[in-house]
Amino acid sequence: MERPFKVVIAGEKHVGKSSLVHRFKHNQFPLKDLRSTIGFEFTIETITLTDGATVKIHLYDFGGEPGFRMIFPQYASNCDGLILAFDPSREETFEALHEWIKVYEQGEDNTDSINFLVSTKADLGITTSPLKINEFRNKYPITEYFKTSAITGENTERLFQRIAMVIHQKHQK
Numbered sequence: 001m002e003r004p005f006k007v008v009i010a011g012e013k014h015v016g017k018s019s020l021v022h023r024f025k026h027n028q029f030p031l032k033d034l035r036s037t038i039g040f041e042f043t044i045e046t047i048t049l050t051d052g053a054t055v056k057i058h059l060y061d062f063g064g065e066p067g068f069r070m071i072f073p074q075y076a077s078n079c080d081g082l083i084l085a086f087d088p089s090r091e092e093t094f095e096a097l098h099e100w101i102k103v104y105e106q107g108e109d110n111t112d113s114i115n116f117l118v119s120t121k122a123d124l125g126i127t128t129s130p131l132k133i134n135e136f137r138n139k140y141p142i143t144e145y146f147k148t149s150a151i152t153g154e155n156t157e158r159l160f161q162r163i164a165m166v167i168h169q170k171h172q173k
């Protein structure tokens, strides 16, 4: 088996990062409101890809609290993947991703990272304009974009499957 891959999930406070991880791990929306993440939460995920290969992911779920941004480059270094999450019902959380990706790029050895852009809470029925999404994708190296909901489970499994797959394939070459 390959070495474990390091994947970071980041974005503003309250956008639903931990709920997304919880949905993926337990296949359900958290029964109680999760507490805001302090610093970061680390978990290990084993993902079986569609081709049968098994990939180990070291997942770092960072708290979005502005104060934690300072520690971000230090812990988010040598990463294989980044999930940038925003809540479409709060546009400022999308705008803040310019800052998050800049800070991420300060991390050591993140230049080769596979980056995904993810909107959360799709169940609310609010969409960010495709123009804005495309603009962001043209400005930064974003490989894929997903609209997700931790409540309905829309694209949650798929998101983690895909990022694991893309990183895995990159290492096959």
Ligand SMILES: Nc1nc2c(ncn2[C@@H]2O[C@H](COP(=O)(O)OP(=O)(O)OP(=O)(O)O)[C@@H](O)[C@H]2O)c(=O)[nH]1
Pocket: 011, 012, 013, 014, 015, 016, 017, 018, 019, 020, 033, 034, 035, 036, 037, 038, 062, 063, 064, 065, 120, 121, 122, 123, 124, 148, 149, 150, 151, 152
């Ligand atoms: N409608 C809706 N609400 C959600 C969804 N996911 C999370 N929430 C709500 O959004 C709030 C924040 O969720 P968290 O998962 O704690 O957000 P976070 O991004 O981890 O927040 P920090 O740890 O503070 O950075 C909670 O009240 C959740 O119930 C979703 O898919 N749909």
Ligand SMILES: [Mg+2]
Pocket: 017, 018, 019, 035, 036, 037, 061, 062, 063, 064
């Ligand atoms: Mg959290």
